Amino acid sequence: MSIINKQTKFSAQLSALQALPPAEQRARGYADTLREILQQPATWADTASQLRSPSMLEPLLAALQPRPQHIVLTGSGSSMYIGECLAPSLQLGLGIPAQAIAAGTLLTHWRSVLPPGSGLLISLARSGDSPESCAVVDRLLAEAPDYRHLVITCNASGKLATRYRDDPRVSVLLLDERTNDRSLVMTSSFTNLLLAGTGLLQRPEEEVTVAVERLASGVQCIFDEQADAIAKLAGRAFSKIVYLGSGGVLGAAHEAALKMLEMTDGAVTTLAETYLGLRHGPMSSLDEQTLVVGFLSPDPAVRAYEVDLLRELSRKQLGMTRLLVGEGIATDGLGPDDLAMELPKLHAADGALPLLANVAVGQLLAFFRCLSLGGKPDTPSQGVLTRVVEHFPMHQGRGSNDEHEEGV
Structure with missing residues (x-):
């Protein structure tokens, strides 16, 4: 482009x-944040081109075969908002009901919020190391076996990218390392994960190229x-x-x-x-x-x-x-x-x-x-926020029976 x-x-x-x-x-x-904001037009062009390469195309095709009854997009924080951006376009373009559900909600209330039947869970993540990320996939692999999984991530060494290599139910789409932002805040990772998710629509290559270049x-x-x-x-x-x-x-x-x-x-x-x-x-x-x-x-x-x-x-x-x-x-x-x-x-x-x-x-x-305001974009909220959310314990309860566990 x-x-x-x-x-x-x-x-x-x-x-x-x-x-x-x-x-x-x-x-x-501000060094990392500025670089990562300004590199976006070039990285979008690269991601759009890569969507036609076998390494990125094959996970997308595998995720949609056979055709799922539902698509659920999940993530935490910014990654959840990528799902909100994508869901309407995927539902319109694929004719499959699609919705975004926060990873934290799936972790605590999956029985009452996950659509029943065969589905596709799309996990969106910059690092793939947030505590909820693998916990949700682990739980649904065990307790919702009719769901297949597509991981879209920027981190080749993250848990989401590496943990399920031997599970045929999980496909992984890995973005270019440049999109794995070093700054605390997600910028180029957000927009490139969003762009990669549109690859599920399988639009003609020339049409996508022109739209992204524009x-x-x-x-x-x-x-x-x-x-x-x-x-x-x-x-x-x-x-x-x-x-x-x-x-x-x-x-x-x-x-x-x-x-x-x-x-x-x-x-x-x-x-x-x-x-x-x-x-x-x-x-x-x-x-x-x-x-x-x-x-x-x-x-x-x-x-x-x-x-x-x-x-x-x-x-x-x-x-x-x-x-x-x-x-x-x-x-x-x-x-x-x-x-x-x-x-x-x-x-x-x-x-x-x-x-x-x-x-x-x-x-x-x-x-x-x-x-x-005199702040530092690379590391705002010093001592409060971290680039990857700190580990916290995963509670099993009584089989995650949702509302019955609240207040326990």
Whole structure:
């Protein structure tokens, strides 16, 4: 893809950060996070190409043969939000019911939440070493034998990638090592895991290549031309931020909210909601210190509902300012301090792919907000969070009989 060979010229803010010696970048605590955010357009091109290689294609084909009755996507934290992003596209494209269920919920309540019958469990993970990851697969291999498993991970040495090599019920799709982010926060791992999951749809190679190249070029333009505006917005005096998304885009909103919460060590209060859901209570939290981030749908019918909500916020004078991300953003609805991130040629038929752009913008906003508050994006929340969740005991109870065990 052409994006790989493009000579990038980042915005002034990004260029200044990159110009510092590596040792100074590490001292300021942003070297890994910045590199991993900015490498995304190139890694997307690589992942899209690899999806047609036997090493990546075979696990995808094996996972869908024979055809499952249900697809369940699982993970923890950011990995769970990848599942939220993917589920609607997989259900629409494959005609198989698909849903995202957090690994923690499967661990404690699998009997009441796992769809019965034959199914496919897709485990999404950067490291594959989180305590819940293998515990869920182990339990379902033993107690839900009609389920097959697909692991998509960035870590070749992680437990999810290595533990089930001899079990024919488990297929493993391993991404390029570059996507195994070193930073505490997931950035390029998130978007590449999401992109890899779309490989289950088995779209024509040329169609995927064009769509990913279009997306990567649009995000690269944001890095090159609009990052300074995002940095300026991140430096404003907001204490709360609301992210809005419709359908699978809510998963991107959840991820963007988590990035802001993690990188600011909780200094910025975050909320992710659907446009239509905001009216049902959460709208009351918007005040003059609230930044509103709206991820706009490329589907005109969905966009109409979103625009209605944004106009209502303007009429009620709710929120400090807003950042909108999408294509063909109407300028007549923008205030003097609002910011629009144009992503040309996004298609509703691209499914989950436009969500990569939404997430990349959310990452950059959180990164600059962290720096503006004097934080270190590579290692926020020192002493509280770790790159991989610390080990905790697995409790068996009485066969995980869900509600009967609560309170024991």
